[in-house]
Amino acid sequence: MPMSFAPLAALENTAEFLPRHIGIAAADEAHMLSVVGAASRRALIDATVPRSIARSRPMELPAPASEAQALAELKAMAAKNQVLKSFIGQGYYGTHTPGVILRNVLENPAWYTAYTPYQAEISQGRMEALINFQTMVCDLTAMQIANASMLDEATAAAEAMALAKRSVKSQSQRFIVSGDTHPQTIEVIQTRAAPFGIEVVVTASPQAWADALDGDYFAALAQYPASSGRIDDLRADVTKVHARQAAFIAAADLLALTLITPPGEWGADIVVGCTQRFGMPMGAGGPHAAYMACRDEFKRSLPGRLVGVSVDAHGDPAYRLALQTREQHIRREKATSNICTAQVLPAVVASMYAVYHGPMGLQRIAQRVASFTAVLAQGLAQLGVKVRAQGCFDTLYLETDEATELIANSAVSAGVNLRNHSNNALSIALDETTTRADIALLWQIFAAEGQTLPTFEAFERGVKPLIPAALRRTSTYLTHPVFNTHHSETAMLRYIRQLSDKDLALDRSMIPLGSCTMKLNATSEMIPITWPEFAHIHPFAPADQLQGYHELDAQLRAWLCEATGYAAVSLQPNAGSQGEYAGLLAIKAYHDAQGASHRHICLIPASAHGTNPASAQMAGMEVVVTACDARGNVDMADLQAKCEQYSQHLACVMITYPSTHGVFEAQVKELCALVHQHGGRVYVDGANMNALVGLAAPGEFGGDVSHLNLHKTFCIPHGGGGPGVGPVCVVADLAPYLPGHATAGRESGVGAVSAAPLGNAAVLPISWMYIRMMGAVGLQQATEIAILSANYISARLKKHYPTLYAGGTDNSGHVAHECILDLRAFKDSSGVMAEDVAKRLMDYGFHAPTLSFPVPNTLMVEPTESESLHEIDRFIDAMIAIRAEIAQIENGTWPQDNNPLKNAPHTAASLLEDDWDRPYSRALAAYPVAALRQHKYWSPVGRVDNVYGDRNLFCSCLPVHSND
Known part of the structure; x- marks a missing residue:
């Protein structure tokens, strides 16, 4: 048969990224819907999400772009940044990321897709x-x-x-x-x-x-x-x-x-x-x-x-x-x-930098910086520049008087940024990347016309450092072998691989953590973070050199406003916790501006994320806990009583939506109206935004403030526990109280909440790429598939592990994007705790779901939209197999203190021991399902003793004898 071609429009598919991000194909979706008992995805959503909170209009976002198109657009935006040689200092310096660390840590999904190491x-x-x-x-x-x-x-x-x-x-x-x-x-x-x-x-x-x-x-x-x-x-x-x-x-x-x-x-x-x-x-x-x-x-x-x-x-x-x-x-x-x-991923980079260079390498880098600083100072003195007499390491302070602006502008024209102080002075900070050519250029910038420039030849025999003799270090450091072993690239490469092989990250298997949204961190999203135009620019460079970043910031804020229904967003908070804090500061500043400084009570439901009360306390508020009902919803009667009791002093309520229990609470609009009636503001924790994007917007259904987690819903990877970005989103009358940054010329009513005006700016391109490639339809589909996947898990496991809380518009028992599996009955029937199931899952090759939060002895599961049906079924099969193992304990086949769950995880070394005194086989311990024989992750250690660790606190590298 002759080959037939599709229409040209179909061949030019710019939405090609969507099926790469979403792991569920059309046939899979039909099967999952049949298991859930829904006629269609639309029917499932209608039965799950309250109609009262449905969006008033679709999100207005650009049509989805292909990966290549989005990268090209972002590259053009990045080109608007001007990357000048920075001598600003002020805590930020040029550095060389060793290639072996750049490629094998910073750009390696084995490191950047890992979760916080709560499962040791x-x-x-x-x-x-x-x-x-x-x-x-x-x-x-x-x-x-x-x-x-x-x-x-x-x-x-x-x-x-x-x-x-x-x-x-x-x-x-x-x-x-x-x-x-x-x-x-x-x-x-x-x-x-x-x-x-x-x-x-x-x-x-x-x-x-x-x-x-x-x-x-x-x-x-x-x-x-x-x-x-x-x-x-x-x-x-x-x-x-x-x-x-x-x-x-x-x-x-x-x-x-x-x-x-x-x-x-x-x-x-x-x-x-x-x-x-x-x-x-x-x-x-x-x-x-x-x-x-x-x-x-x-x-x-x-x-x-x-x-x-x-x-x-x-x-x-x-x-x-x-x-x-x-x-x-x-x-x-x-x-x-x-x-x-x-900031785990950057901490790993820094530690690997120290391992790679070792004490002598670091000292050489530092001595070179200090020597160049002394050479620069002597040369400037020869040119008649007033270098303030002081002991220093890398930074010179120059008294430039009325010539300050002229010199600073000349430097910019020469491709150099100096730090301009407010008192007619400049400073120059050198770093690892400084070269002889840089020093020569700096001399040239400060030389008068026709003045003879200093030369390096005069300094070849060395210079006297500017570090005061009385303050020079004499003690040793980094003496542990780990800092004195891996100095060749071969050794370093193998050390990095050795460590990554011990970990279980998203590149190996599904990480079904409830509330943490461990979804795909696509390669195309990650590529731009190391582009020089984004990576090598100082946060306090002149604003006209940051035009690409400002355009990125403006576009991303506008898109997030569309997603949330809010009027304004700040991207400065560099963690979700910081976003919470900034949002509460905005509420407090608003009340203060209204002459209502006495409003200091923050109502928080008992089910709320633990960061909520901590943030409220740090913002100077007094926390009052409100009750939840038997289904995990906010107890509206108790909330009303608390609102009336504290009406004159009510600052705000903090809720998570969907709730921390994984349910869309139908009365959320009534809740918001009640709090507003008593003069309070409503803070909607955005941790569960992956269940809302495209379907509902907190800024529309009554929220005044939300923080988002770009490292959850918007695809910035968790990096082993950081980096994160926690934008704070507000309604119009709170916009004047978003974080500012006087150092960058943007003051506000609450001040700065992070060191840099744009926070963790270098990872913002990740979320920009995600939204640009998905478009409004794609983002909504991601939300709907996340809800479908969670309900599929709940439905398939309900005979084995009941879902603790469920809701639905018709009491259908549906959940939002996550479900809480109730394991509490096993404590009495078998002695098995949720932690035992979490550890046994490691033998099956899975990271555990969220353990004992928000309810003790439960597991909170969130599959996300990125996982395939095959992987979801593999997880379900593991959980069913573990339930069968619990049954073996319940019927007395295995004792409560000696069984595969209590002894998990099983290491390869333990299985090779001569004495095997356990009532189950080594094969069952290692390969509880047949597929593991083809693809097996081995835990490097057995179950860790938490009590021993706290009683014998030791927090530095192991002594050499401990590694033998």
């Missing part, structure tokens, strides 16, 4: 990398303990302020900050301090700093080296601070600490900073891994995540997240931090 046994690789990070920070700062990364240096400094406040004996409400601290850090500290009534005193000069330290305060913070480059001897200041029972905080540069005396050696209590210059591009501000280190006495109040060493069921060392009860989803309104997400 299948996260040993990334946790070893984080232990390396913690050890690196402890060694370079000379502090006893460090956490596994924070969001950015500015928020780390603000968290250090809070840590000091709850840890010292001083009862003062005053916090002293050196005026020579990075301006963005000061801004975020001021934002964070205001709700707590903390007075931030920013000193204008060294003398003002000295005078302030003679006063009353609970802590003091200084940049080391200072933002202008000066290296101060802070030892006497620390003594003065401690005499007042206060804490001393240092914001320190890790590369500088390879050469200068570390804060731990001169008495600092807390040290914070950023690891950006350890291999992560500037990216217009992020993502970058900040760090926090502290004295041992503060460790149990240390915010963020902490990776510790415990032992597994076989007595072998194993990594785990330590002190997990500190996390805000456990402590709720008693939490002292709402840091729910870290």
Whole structure:
């Protein structure tokens, strides 16, 4: 037969990305609908989503583009950025990402698609990398303990302020900050301090700093080296601070600490900073891994995540997240931090950078920077430039007086950005990427016409460094073998592969985590993040050099407004928790502006995400918990009673929609109207937005504020626990209270919530690409398929594990995009807990669903729209097989304390032991279903002992003998 051709329009299919993102084909969909008992996808949606909240109109988004077309459009946008050579400094520096790390970590889905390592046994690789990070920070700062990364240096400094406040004996409400601290850090500290009534005193000069330290305060913070480059001897200041029972905080540069005396050696209590210059591009501000280190006495109040060493069921060392009860989803309104997400992927990059270069390599890089700085200073002095006399590492402060603007403009014309201070001065910060040609160009920029330029020949025999002799480091660091072994590319490549092989990420199998939306992070979405036009630009470069980023920001905000129904969006929050916090600050600022500062009560249902009460507390609100009914819905009677009780003081209510129980609550519009009637605002947590896009918009059905998780619904990968982006979306009258950034010339009523004006700007192209390739129809289809997949799992498993909460417009028992499997009865019938099922799933090659949240001893499952029917069925089959194993315990075939669930996960080493004293076969332990014989993931460790890990807290690299 002759070949027939389709119409040309069909051949030019620009929606080609849609079936690549959505894993369910048409035939699969028909089968799934028959299992669910719905005549069509439309019928399922109508029976699941309340008609009262349906969108008033479709989203107005561009028609979907092909992958190639979208990449071309984004490339044209990126070209509008001007990537000049940056000597701005201010916490952001040029760096070389080693190719072996760029390709095999930053661009590798084995690393960027991983989830937060709450399931320790299948996260040993990334946790070893984080232990390396913690050890690196402890060694370079000379502090006893460090956490596994924070969001950015500015928020780390603000968290250090809070840590000091709850840890010292001083009862003062005053916090002293050196005026020579990075301006963005000061801004975020001021934002964070205001709700707590903390007075931030920013000193204008060294003398003002000295005078302030003679006063009353609970802590003091200084940049080391200072933002202008000066290296101060802070030892006497620390003594003065401690005499007042206060804490001393240092914001320190890790590369500088390879050469200068570390804060731990001169008495600092807390040290914070950023690891950006350890291999992560500037990216217009992020993502970058900040760090926090502290004295041992503060460790149990240390915010963020902490990776510790415990032992597994076989007595072998194993990594785990330590002190997990500190996390805000456990402590709720008693939490002292709402840091729910870290910057794990950038932290891994930084730790691998240290592993690859080792102590001698880092020292060589630092010595080269310091030497070039000294050469530049001498050459500028020869040219008659007023270089401020000061000890320094990488930054020179130049007194340029009335010539400041002229020189700065000349520099830009020459392709160079300098830092322009507000007092007729410029500074120049050098970094790893600085070359001899750069130094020569800088001399040329500052030389008068006809003036003879300095030459490098005069400095070939070396120069005297500008680091004060009394502050030069003499102690060793990074002595562990891991930092002294993998220096060839072959060795490094194999080390990275060795660690990634220990982990279970989305590149291996479905990660069915409820509320966490582990969906496809498409390659085309990821490609642009390392484009030079996005990666190598300073966040505080002149605005006209960031036109591509500003266009990206504007388009993405407009599209998110379409998706949510809100009037305005800020992309500055660099985590979902930060988006929550910013939204609550906006509500608080609005009430203050209306003369209603007394409105401080935040109503939160008992089922809410744990970040909600933590964020409210940090925003200066008082949390009042409201009840839920037997079906998991907000108890409207109790909510009404609370609204009436606190009417005069009601600030807001925080709800999650669909609910944390995975149900569309029919009365949500009535709830919003009730709160508005009492003068409060409605915060709709956007964590479950993957069930709403295209179907309903919070800004239409009564929400005033929402945060989104771009690392969930909009495809930015989780990266092992970060990076994230948490845009805050608001209605029109709250728009003036979105986060601003005075350092970038955009002030607002609430201030800055992250160090960079655009937050984690470098990953915004991922969400832009996703929306551009999906279009409005594609985004809505993704939502509908996510709902179908969740209902399919619930329907197929209901005979084995009842779904705890269900709803539907006709009480059909449908769920939203996730379902909660009820395992509580097994505790009495077999001794099996949800955790045992989670660990046994590892033997089947799956990451566990969300464990015991929001209801203890349950599993919350979210398949997402990206998983194929084959993979969903594979998960269902595993769960059914595990139910059969539970039955073997229930009928007495296996004892309650010795069975495949209690002993899971099974390691290869345990199966090869000579003595096998278990009442089931080795084959059942390893291959409970036949398909695993062809495709098997082996857990590298047995079940980790959580109690032992907390009682024997150890949070740095294992001693050499432990690795034997």
